[in-house]
Amino acid sequence: xxxxxxRSVVSTATFFGVAMLTVFVTxxxx
Amino acid sequence: MASGALRVIAALVSGLVFGLGLAVSGMMNPAKVIGFxxxxxxxxxxxxxxxxxxxxVAVPAYRFIPKRPRPVWKKASTCxxxxxxxxxxxxxPPLRDRLGPRRVLPRARGRRARHWARPGPRxxxxxxxxxxxxxxxxxxxxxx
Numbered sequence: 001x002x003x004x005x006x007r008s009v010v011s012t013a014t015f016f017g018v019a020m021l022t023v024f025v026t027x028x029x030x
Numbered sequence: 031m032a033s034g035a036l037r038v039i040a041a042l043v044s045g046l047v048f049g050l051g052l053a054v055s056g057m058m059n060p061a062k063v064i065g066f067x068x069x070x071x072x073x074x075x076x077x078x079x080x081x082x083x084x085x086x087v088a089v090p091a092y093r094f095i096p097k098r099p100r101p102v103w104k105k106a107s108t109c110x111x112x113x114x115x116x117x118x119x120x121x122x123p124p125l126r127d128r129l130g131p132r133r134v135l136p137r138a139r140g141r142r143a144r145h146w147a148r149p150g151p152r153x154x155x156x157x158x159x160x161x162x163x164x165x166x167x168x169x170x171x172x173x174x
Contacts, residue, residue: 002088016067023067 036103055080 001008056062057080065074100106 002085002092004089004092020067020069023064024070027068028070 033103033105040103051080051084 001012052058063077066077
C-alpha cells in the first residue's frame with residue numbers, strides 16, 4: 001500500500017471487502 | 031557495534047513500535063476489528079484511522095528509501111532497482127530475467143511490454159537460489 005501500487009490497493013480493498021462480506025453474512029444473514 | 035547486531039536491534043525496535051502501536055490503538059481487541067468490518071451494524075471507523083496513520087508514515091518513507099544506495103546497516107542492497115527510472119524497487123527479480131530474453135507476455139502492453147522485451151541476461155534458477163540444496167543443507171551433506 002505504501003508504494004501506492006495499483007495491485008496493492010486492489011488487493012487490500014479485496015481483502016477488506018471479503019472480510020466485510022463475511023462479517024455481514026455471519027452477523028446479519030445467518 | 032557490528033552491523034549484524036545493529037540490524038537485529040533495529041528489527042526488535044521495529045517490532046516493539048509496531049506492537050505498541052497496535053496496543054495503544056486498541057487493535058489487539060478483536061471486537062474493535064470486527065466493529066470496523068461490520069459496516070451494516072454499529073460501524074467503528076477507528077481501524078481506518080490507524081491504517082491512515084500508518085500510511086502517513088510509510089508512503090513518504092517508501093518514496094525516500096529507494097533513493098538510498100543501500101540500507102544504513104547493510105553493505106549492499108538486496109533489492110534490485112528497476113532499470114526504468116521509476117524510482118521504485120522491484121522486490122523480485124524482474125520477470126524479464128526469469129523468462130529469458132525477447133519474450134513478451136501476451137497481455138503486456140505499452141511501456142511494460144517494451145520493458146520485458148528488452149534483451150537481458152537469463153538468470154538460472156540455481157543462481158537465484160531457487161532450486162538445489164541450501165547452503166546449510168550443503169554443509170550438512172559435506173559433514174556426513
